[in-house]
Amino acid sequence: MPGGNDTLVPLVWQPVPGTGSAQIYPLIRKIDTISSNSYLIVTPDVLILIDPGGLIEQAEQLSRVIGECRRERDRPVFVFLTHAHIDHFIGVVGVPAFACPETAVFAVQEQGAEALERADAKLTQAEMLGKSLAPMKIGLPLFPRAWEVNCNIPVSMAFPNGATITITYDRSGTAGGLPHGRLEFGSGPALDIYHTPGHSPDSVSLRMGGLFFIGDLLFAANPGIAGMCGWDQRALVQSLDRMLTRIDCGGITTVCPGHGRVVTAPDAARMLSAVVTDARALSDIAELNRGRAEQAALFAEDCMEQVNELFTIMAGRLHYVSYVMDELGESDIADRMGALIPGDTIDELLEAFTAFAEEHHQGKHVSIHLALKAAQVITKLGRAFRKEELVHIIDPTLVDRAGRLLSDYTTMFRGFNPPCERSGCSLVPVIEAIVMGLSVSSCSDEDMLSSADDDAAFLQVLLSRIGTRPLLEDVTFSFAAEDRSLPVSIDLDHFTDLVTYILEDLVGTGSDKVTLQVRREDRHARITLFGNTIPGASETPRKRSFLAGLCTRAGGILTCPEDAGMRRFVITLELE
Amino acid sequence: MDITTTDRDSATIVSIAGRVDTATAPVLEQAINKEIEIGHRHVLLDFTRVSYISSGGLRVLLATAKKLKTPGDKFAICGLSSEVHKILKLAGFTSIFSIYSTEGEALAGW
Numbered sequence: 099m100p101g102g103n104d105t106l107v108p109l110v111w112q113p114v115p116g117t118g119s120a121q122i123y124p125l126i127r128k129i130d131t132i133s134s135n136s137y138l139i140v141t142p143d144v145l146i147l148i149d150p151g152g153l154i155e156q157a158e159q160l161s162r163v164i165g166e167c168r169r170e171r172d173r174p175v176f177v178f179l180t181h182a183h184i185d186h187f188i189g190v191v192g193v194p195a196f197a198c199p200e201t202a203v204f205a206v207q208e209q210g211a212e213a214l215e216r217a218d219a220k221l222t223q224a225e226m227l228g229k230s231l232a233p234m235k236i237g238l239p240l241f242p243r244a245w246e247v248n249c250n251i252p253v254s255m256a257f258p259n260g261a262t263i264t265i266t267y268d269r270s271g272t273a274g275g276l277p278h279g280r281l282e283f284g285s286g287p288a289l290d291i292y293h294t295p296g297h298s299p300d301s302v303s304l305r306m307g308g309l310f311f312i313g314d315l316l317f318a319a320n321p322g323i324a325g326m327c328g329w330d331q332r333a334l335v336q337s338l339d340r341m342l343t344r345i346d347c348g349g350i351t352t353v354c355p356g357h358g359r360v361v362t363a364p365d366a367a368r369m370l371s372a373v374v375t376d377a378r379a380l381s382d383i384a385e386l387n388r389g390r391a392e393q394a395a396l397f398a399e400d401c402m403e404q405v406n407e408l409f410t411i412m413a414g415r416l417h418y419v420s421y422v423m424d425e426l427g428e429s430d431i432a433d434r435m436g437a438l439i440p441g442d443t444i445d446e447l448l449e450a451f452t453a454f455a456e457e458h459h460q461g462k463h464v465s466i467h468l469a470l471k472a473a474q475v476i477t478k479l480g481r482a483f484r485k486e487e488l489v490h491i492i493d494p495t496l497v498d499r500a501g502r503l504l505s506d507y508t509t510m511f512r513g514f515n516p517p518c519e520r521s522g523c524s525l526v527p528v529i530e531a532i533v534m535g536l537s538v539s540s541c542s543d544e545d546m547l548s549s550a551d552d553d554a555a556f557l558q559v560l561l562s563r564i565g566t567r568p569l570l571e572d573v574t575f576s577f578a579a580e581d582r583s584l585p586v587s588i589d590l591d592h593f594t595d596l597v598t599y600i601l602e603d604l605v606g607t608g609s610d611k612v613t614l615q616v617r618r619e620d621r622h623a624r625i626t627l628f629g630n631t632i633p634g635a636s637e638t639p640r641k642r643s644f645l646a647g648l649c650t651r652a653g654g655i656l657t658c659p660e661d662a663g664m665r666r667f668v669i670t671l672e673l674e
Numbered sequence: 675m676d677i678t679t680t681d682r683d684s685a686t687i688v689s690i691a692g693r694v695d696t697a698t699a700p701v702l703e704q705a706i707n708k709e710i711e712i713g714h715r716h717v718l719l720d721f722t723r724v725s726y727i728s729s730g731g732l733r734v735l736l737a738t739a740k741k742l743k744t745p746g747d748k749f750a751i752c753g754l755s756s757e758v759h760k761i762l763k764l765a766g767f768t769s770i771f772s773i774y775s776t777e778g779e780a781l782a783g784w
Contacts, residue, residue, distance in 0.1 A: 407760075407761065409729070410727070410728060410729050410732070410761055410765070411761060411764045411765050413729030413732065413765075414729060414732040414761065414762075414764075414765025414766070414767065415765055415766055417729070417732055417733050417736050417765070418736070418765060418766045418767065418770070421736045421739070421740065421770070424740070439729070441728075441729035441730060441733065442696060442730060444729065445695060445696040445728040445729055445730050446696050448728070449695055449696055449697075449728070567766045569764075602760075602764060603760070605763065605764075606756075606759065606760030606761075606763045606764050607756040607759060607760050608756070608759060608763075631756065632754075632756055632759060632775070634755075634756060635756035635759075636756070
């Protein structure tokens with residue numbers, strides 16, 4: 099093989115290891131949700147195309163290569179789909195080489211074949227990705243319902259493309275327990291197919307010689323993929339376990355996924371083991387349908403506006419600490435502080451999301467793509483976010499909220515509800531503790547004095563003193579609770595975040611007098627926060643939506659009544 | 675982002691319109707530096723038409739504050755939208771330079 103013994107070189111004909119006469123032409127793409135990899139195999143008897151992909155240009159490119167092969171020596175063409183998701187096949191629509199059974203016979207596991215013949219927009223993910231789909235004729239349904247009845251009996255079939263093939267289904271031990279079929283096209287190498295449901299009910303894996311084509315199994319537990327229509331956790335775990343056994347049985351050198359680079363069999367086994375672990379943890383996820391993709395996209399935009407604000411503030415704080423340290427002649431420390439948050443990288447990530455969201459609103463991207471973009475940005479932000487170090491320099495409330503926001507989005511995007519752990523508590527002391535945390539520096543004069551003999555400790559305290567600015571330190575704050583006995587059930591972290599966001603919003607937009615009132619109203623506790631702000635200040639619809647969602651996760655209901663000259667937020671909690 | 679510079683009452687007023695982000699922050703920094711280099715050391719940034727500031731923009735503001743700290747220098751910002759005001763306030767910048775509601779108030783305050 100040109101790329102070595104266990105890899106493939108894209109867009110080059112090379113031998114299929116272990117076959118003697120078959121050659122493969124791989125078309126390997128960077129990973130995306132638009133189109134899959136394609137693999138074209140030529141044997142003395144047949145041309146086999148595995149996954150023509152989701153792009154018309156890709157299908158046309160493959161059509162040209164197939165045309166060259168057929169001019170050299172005419173052979174029937176079979177198109178195998180590892181599964182019937184549109185990114186694996188929709189590119190063929192309108193390309194003459196794939197238009198009729200006389201030119202190419204499509205082979206798909208029976209449930210996928212039926213989905214394609216009835217143009218099922220859900221199972222094919224056409225609905226999710228905003229694509230239209232016309233019914234397709236599938237000439238060779240794989241693993242038909244009766245396959246177990248005819249187990250080990252070779253069946254010959256003739257096709258409009260001139261081919262006659264023999265198919266033998268079995269449940270052989272060498273297949274690792276996977277339902278297995280062997281397709282013989284003539285005297286050349288056979289194609290083994292394995293039913294590997296889980297990512298979708300119709301997922302199959304194919305093997306010729308040392309190459310194993312496994313579709314999307316490597317990604318089947320990923321956020322944004324797990325939970326899609328047809329996804330089945332139990333079936334996936336079983337398929338993955340059996341796949342691992344099959345790889346372990348030997349004979350496979352290279353694993354060819356539906357997206358991204360090919361991998362060696364040992365690497366694939368390691369990766370599949372990790373997928374099994376992830377898949378086992380996904381027993382309670384919600385179905386990822388269009389509605390949930392839209393919900394995820396909305397949550398993504400709400401979260402990203404807050405993420406943008408929090409990261410800009412945190413980066414600003416570090417710039418400030420860096421500025422003060424520079425003033426004190428400590429340029430080394432100033433540089434170190436400046437590097438704790440890679441501001442430019444973070445700005446670029448956030449701006450890329452904003453631009454993508456604008457394109458989404460113009461109809462250029464569907465909801466799932468926006469949700470995926472947010473997940474991608476959040477993952478990168480998570481890597482750039484050195485929480486453990488930052489929490490000792492700038493306000494922990496900023497750092498903790500940023501961490502929780504990233505985590506809430508990731509959790510929701512993976513198909514779970516963001517954690518909401520309500521417990522009973524007395525409301526007034528909780529609010530007093532939140533207010534205290536926002537009024538007093540986490541680093542006291544006593545801390546400064548006691549660290550004076552130790553350079554490292556003193557530096558830490560000094561940085562924290564500069565980087566921490568209690569939100570309410572230069573604000574006239576009044577707190578009134580008519581009744582101290584208000585037992586409620588709340589998620590403490592989310593409630594603390596909610597009150598902090600609201601107070602931050604009031605102080606940040608110019609309130610120098612802020613009032614927080616708590617009172618009992620029938621079976622409810624009502625918390626009202628208000629303050630005077632600079633003219634024109636109001637929360638954006640997205641901010642309002644974000645705070646309302648956060649309040650729900652905290653266990654309450656938020657309203658923002660109109661009030662001339664004042665900004666007012668009311669949180670209502672049910673009394674226990 | 676558009677930048678216009680005018681001189682009034684011995685102050686250089688740099689008016690910015692648009693977003694101060696990764697792409698535009700260096701342009702703003704250049705425009706301010708150009709004024710400082712030619713000896714204009716009373717600089718007022720008019721942010722009335724600024725809708726967004728990124729951390730790169732905040733860094734430009736601090737860099738300017740650093741350059742304009744010799745006795746007699748003046749540096750202030752006016753016309754902040756509530757969103758930008760919030761970022762500057764919570765980042766702690768309001769203690770480094772003066773913030774005014776309007777250009778008139780800023781020039782009167784100097």
